[in-house]
Amino acid sequence: MSNISDVAKKAGLSVATVSRVINNHPYVSEEKRQAVYEAMAELSYQPSSAARQMRGQSTKIIGVIVPRITNPFFSYLVDEIQQIAFQNAFQIMIFQSNESSEKELSFLELLAKKQIDGIIMCAVEQDQEVIQEFTKYGPIVLCNERFDNDQLPTVSLDQVNGAYLGVNYLLEQGYEKIAYATGGQFEEAGKDRDRNKGFNQAMADAKVPIKSEWLFVNCHTISDGRKIAREISKMSDVPEAIFTGSDEVAAGVIVEAQKLGIKVPLELAVLGFDDQPLAELTTPAITTIRQPIQTLGKETFNLMLSLLQERPYQIDGTKLQMSLVIRESA
Amino acid sequence: MSNISDVAKKAGLSVATVSRVINNHPYVSEEKRQAVYEAMAELSYQPSSAARQMRGQSTKIIGVIVPRITNPFFSYLVDEIQQIAFQNAFQIMIFQSNESSEKELSFLELLAKKQIDGIIMCAVEQDQEVIQEFTKYGPIVLCNERFDNDQLPTVSLDQVNGAYLGVNYLLEQGYEKIAYATGGQFEEAGKDRDRNKGFNQAMADAKVPIKSEWLFVNCHTISDGRKIAREISKMSDVPEAIFTGSDEVAAGVIVEAQKLGIKVPLELAVLGFDDQPLAELTTPAITTIRQPIQTLGKETFNLMLSLLQERPYQIDGTKLQMSLVIRESA
DNA sequence: ATGAAAGCGCTAACAG
DNA sequence: CTGTTAGCGCTTTCAT
Numbered sequence: 156m157s158n159i160s161d162v163a164k165k166a167g168l169s170v171a172t173v174s175r176v177i178n179n180h181p182y183v184s185e186e187k188r189q190a191v192y193e194a195m196a197e198l199s200y201q202p203s204s205a206a207r208q209m210r211g212q213s214t215k216i217i218g219v220i221v222p223r224i225t226n227p228f229f230s231y232l233v234d235e236i237q238q239i240a241f242q243n244a245f246q247i248m249i250f251q252s253n254e255s256s257e258k259e260l261s262f263l264e265l266l267a268k269k270q271i272d273g274i275i276m277c278a279v280e281q282d283q284e285v286i287q288e289f290t291k292y293g294p295i296v297l298c299n300e301r302f303d304n305d306q307l308p309t310v311s312l313d314q315v316n317g318a319y320l321g322v323n324y325l326l327e328q329g330y331e332k333i334a335y336a337t338g339g340q341f342e343e344a345g346k347d348r349d350r351n352k353g354f355n356q357a358m359a360d361a362k363v364p365i366k367s368e369w370l371f372v373n374c375h376t377i378s379d380g381r382k383i384a385r386e387i388s389k390m391s392d393v394p395e396a397i398f399t400g401s402d403e404v405a406a407g408v409i410v411e412a413q414k415l416g417i418k419v420p421l422e423l424a425v426l427g428f429d430d431q432p433l434a435e436l437t438t439p440a441i442t443t444i445r446q447p448i449q450t451l452g453k454e455t456f457n458l459m460l461s462l463l464q465e466r467p468y469q470i471d472g473t474k475l476q477m478s479l480v481i482r483e484s485a
Numbered sequence: 486m487s488n489i490s491d492v493a494k495k496a497g498l499s500v501a502t503v504s505r506v507i508n509n510h511p512y513v514s515e516e517k518r519q520a521v522y523e524a525m526a527e528l529s530y531q532p533s534s535a536a537r538q539m540r541g542q543s544t545k546i547i548g549v550i551v552p553r554i555t556n557p558f559f560s561y562l563v564d565e566i567q568q569i570a571f572q573n574a575f576q577i578m579i580f581q582s583n584e585s586s587e588k589e590l591s592f593l594e595l596l597a598k599k600q601i602d603g604i605i606m607c608a609v610e611q612d613q614e615v616i617q618e619f620t621k622y623g624p625i626v627l628c629n630e631r632f633d634n635d636q637l638p639t640v641s642l643d644q645v646n647g648a649y650l651g652v653n654y655l656l657e658q659g660y661e662k663i664a665y666a667t668g669g670q671f672e673e674a675g676k677d678r679d680r681n682k683g684f685n686q687a688m689a690d691a692k693v694p695i696k697s698e699w700l701f702v703n704c705h706t707i708s709d710g711r712k713i714a715r716e717i718s719k720m721s722d723v724p725e726a727i728f729t730g731s732d733e734v735a736a737g738v739i740v741e742a743q744k745l746g747i748k749v750p751l752e753l754a755v756l757g758f759d760d761q762p763l764a765e766l767t768t769p770a771i772t773t774i775r776q777p778i779q780t781l782g783k784e785t786f787n788l789m790l791s792l793l794q795e796r797p798y799q800i801d802g803t804k805l806q807m808s809l810v811i812r813e814s815a
Numbered sequence: 816a817t818g819a820a821a822g823c824g825c826t827a828a829c830a831g
Numbered sequence: 832c833t834g835t836t837a838g839c840g841c842t843t844t845c846a847t
Binding site: 156201202203204205206208209214216223224225227230231233234237238241246247248249250251258264265267268269270292377403406410413432433435436437438 | 486531532533534535536538539544546553554555557560561563564567568571576577578579580581588594595597598599600622707733736740743762763765766767768
Binding site: 490504505532539 | 839840843
């Protein structure tokens with residue numbers, strides 16, 4: 156590997172001039188600039204990123220924390236972020252927090268070590284104060300997660316509205332006995348609180364009571380969905396419809412319900428969330444709430460970029476709307 | 486951020502000693518070692534990775550190239566690799582080549598820039614010589630891809646056998662009019678050539694002729710699968726079964742076929758590949774060839790690690806067997 | 816067993 | 832416009 160002084164020697168110039176050319180500084184004559192380019196090409200020179208980093212420059216790497224990459228919602232989100240990062244000459248480093256706050260902390264520390272320029276958090280396990288503390292090392296932006304008093308730069312979708320949209324649709328279809336599967340604990344302040352709020356609000360607006368037996372917590376996977384279907388099948392008072400937190404859960408409910416002889420949507424209407432590819436694969440296909448993942452990813456990265464460059468950025472919220480996709484399951 | 490000399494000062498020792506402690510060198514008295522640890526803790530000192538890299542040390546980052554992370558096969562593979570990388574204190578950097586050889590090349594160059602220690606290629610777009618060239622900068626291991634005369638360290642599954650297994654099962658079920666959807670071009674030397682070989686072999690062994698109209702090339706997605714179903718429905722001579730290159734394609738075929746009134750598996754048996762979660766979601770559920778992704782990921786990373794540490798590693802091929810998972814679609 | 820000091824490759828004053 | 836030079840934080844001889 157050749158270094159900057161090899162290039163300088165070859166071009167018959169000083170390292171400073173070479174450095175200036177690399178960094179597109181003004182005040183270099185066109186003639187010498189060309190000479191440097193030639194020398195770089197001949198030596199197939201690549202500036203050492205380590206050395207540049209040490210000089211306090213950026214790493215051109217953004218960390219992205221997700222709970223788990225195998226969840227299609229996140230793999231699509233990461234895909235989007237990575238595409239536009241690549242266009243901007245950034246690499247991204249994916250971290251899976253696996254709902255472990257220690258793991259998350261170890262990723263945050265990479266920012267302190269200056270191994271990455273910034274972090275996009277699509278999952279958060281720490282308290283706000285802890286995260287806030289790390290912002291002094293570099294920008295941290297929250298993506299589709301938020302704290303109630305958001306001090307941190309955040310791009311998020313209106314989950315309250317998303318849930319309201321879904322539950323309200325169920326209500327409009329005439330369903331009143333509505334079950335709900337949340338990814339969190341159905342707590343005031345915990346995970347998925349915004350969706351819970353939307354659910355509560357829609358039910359309250361329609362003056363339909365919520366039945367606590369029909370509340371399923373901590374549901375994320377296909378097999379969680381299957382479990383729900385089994386539980387429902389054993390109930391004496393069964394719900395007519397269920398609003399789930401993801402298409403995967405919905406798919407699980409549908410598949411298992413049918414195995415148990417429960418007709419969907421006739422005996423149990425199922426509403427998904429996300430609009431993942433698999434939503435079209437089940438029979439019946441899943442009616443769901445579409446989250447604009449592409450725009451979400453794009454806006455998040457743009458916000459990160461503007462923070463890095465210390466220029467203002469206005470998020471275009473109009474493109475971040477949830478929408479209802481009606482198929483067959485509800 | 487405090488640096489090594491802050492720690493040295495605090496501990497009343499030299500930077501050299503601190504460095505020795507950090508790197509677990511011998512010849513440091515237990516007493517001073519403790520003093521250093523204390524000072525590090527008090528200052529919450531983190532060695533700068535940039536500085537270490539510049540000293541020719543490793544980055545503790547492995548790059549992983551996949552075609553696209555949204556493909557569940559790869560997201561599960563990456564998940565597995567990342568889990569065991571984390572256990573070994575490595576970070577992984579995911580690159581999506583999107584079937585573009587320029588993109589792939591730009592990732593390979595990160596190895597030359599010493600920004601990463603090694604590369605795991607789960608997709609390859611370059612010629613072998615090009616890749617070989619980069620091995621002088623660090624280890625490159627192929628994962629589930631291979632060249633015919635493999636010079637490069639490789640962990641791969643027996644795709645010939647996998648395909649043979651599937652097609653043979655179809656044959657055993659009495660199907661003779663068998664269609665085949667490959668991810669490549671059905672060429673002797675191109676992509677998916679091993680599976681093609683398995684297909685050809687199984688058909689030849691059973692003395693069943695291959696019909697070229699029933700060969701579909703370049704199929705990867707659900708919508709590719711749908712397209713196939715539509716084409717089949719228009720044929721005058723229709724196949725009785727189809728062997729696909731992935732569960733996604735199979736799912737697309739199934740969903741669209743049923744929409745068109747073709748009964749699966751009665752009128753068209755469908756065989757998938759991978760055993761992805763979605764294989765259980767369609768009606769009928771997909772009969773498929775299971776690839777041992779977890780073991781594949783683990784063996785690949787272990788091989789990389791051994792290369793990095795320049796010690797030998799024997800891949801345990803017995804755990805890398807394909808298997809047939811019989812469900813309902815064939 | 817410990818410390819002083821020489822770089823690793825690069826950028827950014829500073830001087831011309 | 833261009834060159835000289837002092838570090839960035841760390842590891843590693845080479846002394847002691």
